[in-house]
Amino acid sequence: MQIVIIGSGVAGVSFAEKYRALSADDDITLVTREDDGYYSRPLLSRGFSKADIEQSIILKPFDKLRENNIDVLCGAEVTAIDRAGKSIALNGSWSHRFPTDCDTSAIPSSRQEKTLQYDKLILAQGSSAFIPPPFRPYEKLFFCLNSLVDLKALRKFRQGFLSQDRHPDWAIVGGGLIGCEVASDLAAAGDKVTLFHAMDRLMERQLAAEDSALLLKVLQDSGVKVLLNQAVQGFIKEENKVCVRTEVTAEFDGLIIACGFKPRTELAELAGLEIGRGIKVNQCLQTSDESIYALGDVAELPNGKLYAFILPIRNQALWLAEFLAGQKQEGWIPPVFTTKAKVHGFEAVHPYNV
Amino acid sequence: MPDYKKYQCGVCGHIYDEAEGDPDTGIAPGTLWEDIPDEWRCPECGAEKSEYDLMA
Numbered sequence: 001m002q003i004v005i006i007g008s009g010v011a012g013v014s015f016a017e018k019y020r021a022l023s024a025d026d027d028i029t030l031v032t033r034e035d036d037g038y039y040s041r042p043l044l045s046r047g048f049s050k051a052d053i054e055q056s057i058i059l060k061p062f063d064k065l066r067e068n069n070i071d072v073l074c075g076a077e078v079t080a081i082d083r084a085g086k087s088i089a090l091n092g093s094w095s096h097r098f099p100t101d102c103d104t105s106a107i108p109s110s111r112q113e114k115t116l117q118y119d120k121l122i123l124a125q126g127s128s129a130f131i132p133p134p135f136r137p138y139e140k141l142f143f144c145l146n147s148l149v150d151l152k153a154l155r156k157f158r159q160g161f162l163s164q165d166r167h168p169d170w171a172i173v174g175g176g177l178i179g180c181e182v183a184s185d186l187a188a189a190g191d192k193v194t195l196f197h198a199m200d201r202l203m204e205r206q207l208a209a210e211d212s213a214l215l216l217k218v219l220q221d222s223g224v225k226v227l228l229n230q231a232v233q234g235f236i237k238e239e240n241k242v243c244v245r246t247e248v249t250a251e252f253d254g255l256i257i258a259c260g261f262k263p264r265t266e267l268a269e270l271a272g273l274e275i276g277r278g279i280k281v282n283q284c285l286q287t288s289d290e291s292i293y294a295l296g297d298v299a300e301l302p303n304g305k306l307y308a309f310i311l312p313i314r315n316q317a318l319w320l321a322e323f324l325a326g327q328k329q330e331g332w333i334p335p336v337f338t339t340k341a342k343v344h345g346f347e348a349v350h351p352y353n354v
Numbered sequence: 355m356p357d358y359k360k361y362q363c364g365v366c367g368h369i370y371d372e373a374e375g376d377p378d379t380g381i382a383p384g385t386l387w388e389d390i391p392d393e394w395r396c397p398e399c400g401a402e403k404s405e406y407d408l409m410a
Contacts, residue, residue, distance in 0.1 A: 010398070040400040042365045059400045310366035310399055340364050
């Protein structure tokens with residue numbers, strides 16, 4: 001059997017490894033746009049306070065997976081799913097098996113195209129940063145922090161200031177989980193941070209009001225300037241600065257948009273799969289096409305939920321591998337889990353709303 | 355029998371239970387938290403040992 005997985009985050013990699021452990025004979029190919037290996041997405045939120053993060057964030061180089069008889073095509077973008085022909089089309093400048101990992105400098109820059117046949121296709125592309133429509137025209141003025149590529153770009157930008165013996169002055173738009181974590185980590189690394197949030201309290205979706213107030217205090221004590229009830233209207237480029245427009249205009253060195261995530265459903269939608277907020281799946285993580293499964297951030301369960309935390313995602317991945325290997329008959333049951341904002345010095349009193 | 359404790363990763367929520375250890379990363383059942391090497395990292399998200407907190 002040919003198993004093809006799209007995505008090399010915790011969902012795709014955990015599934016691939018578990019399935020390989022259960023079934024020695026099937027072919028497993030993992031296709032990913034990433035080049036750096038399998039890395040820890042939660043650790044992106046520690047991306048500034050830890051000096052060695054660009055190496056320590058890598059949990060496994062792709063060659064480790066290849067040694068485990070999982071074929072990995074990295075730097076590859078899937079352009080279409082042909083459901084009738086049971087194949088996917090991809091495009092990219094990937095390296096083949098067993099080069100010295102995915103060192104893109106060693107690969108000819110010519111792009112290749114390829115089709116891959118599948119018996120079972122596993123969609124695990126995760127999510128991209130959600131950019132509110134009014135901000136989209138300003139794309140060149142801001143950063144996001146959703147991937148290791150994003151983190152490297154941010155760190156490089158920041159290093160430009162540090163090498164001139166100064167710390168950048170940041171604006172972060174969005175006081176949800178990621179915005180608060182990034183604000184906290186930049187402040188811990190010694191930068192000046194102003195956090196703009198549209199609502200009247202921080203992380204209002206996950207935290208009880210009392211904990212939002214506590215979080216506000218922790219962030220303020222760490223030096224973050226928190227502005228609530230802010231209607232950010234847009235941005236203006238001014239020489240070396242970027243300005244944030246609310247009722248007033250304030251200028252900063254760098255701007256980060258942290259307004260949540262958007263599941264990467266485009267490919268599934270093009271292929272005519274049933275889509276809601278995510279790719280709709282049944283309790284067995286099967287999409288509206290019986291040969292295609294989805295898990296992780298992209299999968300929307302029958303209860304309308306998308307499980308975007310490591311613990312339930314890994315649980316889905318292990319379960320799906322067992323299910324496809326014939327070891328599970330009953331559907332996936334969400335495990336009990338909690339989460340925690342990675343804000344330095346913050347401990348919530350009440351459980352998070354996950 | 356010792357009174358085993360549980361520790362939780364502050365980055366991803368993984369729980370280390372001393373009674374169960376973590377055989378996949380070479381930590382035998384019954385290994386106490388303080389006996390786990392400092393370079394051990396969370397098996398699920400790669401966070402360092404210092405990111406874990408004792409669970410109440």
